[in-house]
Amino acid sequence: MRRWFLVAMLAALVGVSGQAGPARAQAAHLSAEQQIARLPGIYAWSVDSLDIDTLMTIFSDDIEYDLSAYGLPGAQGKDAVRNIFLEVVFRGNQCSFINISSIWSKINGDEAIGGDYFVHVGINPVTSPPLPPNTRRQTDGRHIYRFRKVDGEWKISYIRGEVFSQTVATFDPALLFRCPLPPARTSHRYRSAPHA
Numbered sequence: 001m002r003r004w005f006l007v008a009m010l011a012a013l014v015g016v017s018g019q020a021g022p023a024r025a026q027a028a029h030l031s032a033e034q035q036i037a038r039l040p041g042i043y044a045w046s047v048d049s050l051d052i053d054t055l056m057t058i059f060s061d062d063i064e065y066d067l068s069a070y071g072l073p074g075a076q077g078k079d080a081v082r083n084i085f086l087e088v089v090f091r092g093n094q095c096s097f098i099n100i101s102s103i104w105s106k107i108n109g110d111e112a113i114g115g116d117y118f119v120h121v122g123i124n125p126v127t128s129p130p131l132p133p134n135t136r137r138q139t140d141g142r143h144i145y146r147f148r149k150v151d152g153e154w155k156i157s158y159i160r161g162e163v164f165s166q167t168v169a170t171f172d173p174a175l176l177f178r179c180p181l182p183p184a185r186t187s188h189r190y191r192s193a194p195h196a
Helices: 002-048 052-057 078-089
Strands: 059-066 095-108 111-123 135-150 153-170
Touching: 002 052, 002 095, 002 111, 002 135, 002 153, 052 059, 052 078, 059 078, 059 135, 095 135
Parallel strands: 059 153
Antiparallel strands: 095 111, 111 135, 135 153
16 A cells, blocks of 8 residues: 555656647746736837936847838847937927836747737927927837847847838827927938838
8 A cells, every 4th residue: 555655746747847848838928928028018118218228228238120101211239229319309309108018928939929919109200391389299010029039038139020010199288197308309311210
């Protein structure tokens, strides 16, 4: 009886040990999905608050910012992407509000692809030719991403925005309750800023 009990216990332990590997792999996969899903939200909040330092923390060193959907040249590497945001994106509107939804990712080892949908509202956007004062531009579209795990942390290594539709309307400025003063604008080779 005692021998049977020991054999049964050993078999149970072997079974639990055999299940531990897949369970750990599943937990690691879920953790990776959660880490990746945080990145688009950090992106949106950083752009809206003009927080370049936080924004740069979510990009890999070789980040590629693809602006082909806007008919503009892109940027490769953190320094170039940082410059695009400081000189173009952050100066593209008096203020910006980005809503991100339907984030997805497909992970393959230490790399992943993914995307989301966005609604980007820009107040008093800078365009050529200029729009009338008190203008609200809403852009609906999606982001396409590539992600990479760098030193144990997931980063965005590629980002491209694609525009589905855009609406422009004027508004009563008395009904605008939150919008900082526009940043100082300087001349730049880009005539119109990306929308998200």
